[in-house]
């Protein structure tokens with residue numbers, strides 16, 4: 001029997017093949033022009049060090065770039081995307097094989113390889129691609145994107161999506177028509193290895209069309225298929241399909257630093273330059289990686305769906321932030337790069353309070369003011385830095401660092417920020433806390449508890465743990481009770497602990513998240529000096545933080561200033577004490593409790609199980625999850641990114657929405673592990689009129705109530 005293969009240009013007049021090569025040359029030229037434009041976009045980018053740890057980068061590349069791990073987290077769209085993208089890859093590979101076989105005259109398309117790959121595999125993946133495209137079309141055009149906040153019928157995106165999905169579908173279908181007619185007309189002995197193509201051919205044959213007609217259809221379809229496929233490929237770099245190349249690259253070059261670590265900047269040196277090299281104020285300030293981020297966006301809008309600001313009708317949409325940056329870069333690269341623009345269909349954001357402006361698209365301006373012209377101040381101040389966007393993004397786009405960089409420019413260069421922030425900065429600088437309470441009152445929460453002060457009452461060698469109290473637990477009346485509960489729990493565990501008392505100052509987290517890098521360095525530097533002087537780092541003593549914001553910056557950002565410490569959050573620490581039997585909760589609490597995940601504990605530090613472990617150890621306690629969002633999908637309470645210190649002026653309140661989500665579970669109580677969340681949730685409970693019947697407690701309060709022989713009500717209502 002002959003070697004399995006097929007004639008490549010069957011039924012195509014060879015004398016016309018020069019037309020094919022001409023079209024191919026035009027396609028390559030069109031793409032080369034796009035490459036030149038992209039070089040113009042990336043080349044001016046500032047440096048970013050994303051080349052280390054190749055192993056970790058390759059791991060993410062294969063898991064999420066090739067394997068589409070994050071894309072598949074949303075089942076319908078993930079499966080649809082995987083089906084047509086793998087179909088596309090296989091078909092592209094098969095076309096390359098044809099080119100090598102026929103045009104380079106390297107006869108590889110034969111034998112087992114021809115049957116198993118070029119026939120069967122290609123046939124199956126082509127069908128998969130059709131299914132994937134049809135699923136995407138159904139979702140895109142048949143109302144399946146009702147969960148999207150932007151307008152699904154925007155003409156520019158309709159055209160883009162129509163060309164991409166519709167074009168690919170027609171390419172796939174005409175491919176089967178070509179294959180089918182060839183199989184039936186040549187009575188191909190290997191036709192059974194292409195079952196879908198053969199089925200197409202059989203249907204056409206059974207329809208009564210004569211051989212001449214079928215050959216005519218074949219020749220016409222071949223040229224039509226060729227022209228459409230080349231046009232579609234040429235369109236890739238000019239449309240959102242550019243992500244086919246840029247998304248895997250973006251995943252490879254993603255941040256490997258701890259999630260909560262913002263970039264360090266030598267402020268004094270930066271201000272020696274003119275203009276100061278602080279933050280991002282102009283498009284020219286973006287690094288090459290920032291630029292890559294914008295081109296990698298698949299426009300899936302998952303970030304927007306997860307964003308608490310977008311969900312409460314604020315000016316900020318992380319999706320549109322990336323699109324606005326991308327459009328600006330493409331505009332500067334000149335036409336005809338496609339510039340998608342989407343307005344949210346609910347009218348909440350287009351424009352909002354006159355604060356959202358169309359991006360400046362004037363291509364002749366050399367230096368567009370990114371902040372103000374393209375990204376409005378309102379957009380930047382709406383962010384809680386909750387990380388939900390970055391967690392949701394299938395291609396690891398980095399929204400939060402960009403927002404903070406732009407805030408740095410606003411605060412440190414333009415001196416323009418939300419009015420309450422001036423008070424925050426002044427208070428932090430003057431008193432080391434956000435409200436200008438006297439430094440001398442910092443340890444007042446511990447009056448009567450006889451908690452020793454490190455360096456005054458005890459040395460670092462005489463303690464097991466240094467309790468980092470933080471500003472809220474030091475001064476806020478509600479959170480002081482949590483500090484007292486935690487102190488009680490540590491005593492119950494027999495641990496020797498101390499506090500810094502008046503030696504402690506704000507960690508600087510709110511200043512850094514608000515963009516005041518200099519103030520953060522000042523406050524953090526003071527704390528690092530204190531801790532190092534006391535020998536906390538040298539002796540590897542555990543610093544126990546009850547505030548996830550303090551925890552994050554102490555653990556992951558203080559090393560930037562020379563502070564290297566063992567830092568634990570109390571959720572993690574208490575879970576360990578319970579696990580090893582040092583703490584044994586015995587007093588039952590027969591109540592259902594919904595746990596709210598703080599962003600800086602969960603998404604930033606991956607501490608999800610430990611607080612649940614603490615609550616789960618309490619006899620009788622029924623733990624409820626918030627089905628609208630828990631663990632890495634939990635919605636922010638609205639406090640992070642220094643938002644707790646200034647008014648939420650736009651849209652509805654984030655903490656009210658979060659409270660509604662919690663209430664939907666009908667819990668009898670609520671638990672959390674963050675002083676910011678405590679303030680926001682209690683405020684939400686007050687607004688919803690459920691403050692008295694729905695007590696909100698920290699996990700340490702629940703634990704303390706179960707450790708001591710008191711009545712449930714007295715021990716677990718937040719009072720001491």
Ligand code: SF4
Nearest residue numbers: 307383384386387389
């Ligand atoms: S960090 Fe949170 S608030 Fe900020 S853009 Fe992302 S999802 Fe929205």
Ligand code: SF4
Nearest residue numbers: 297298300301303393
């Ligand atoms: S930034 Fe990421 S999550 Fe948001 S639309 Fe783009 S790809 Fe999707």
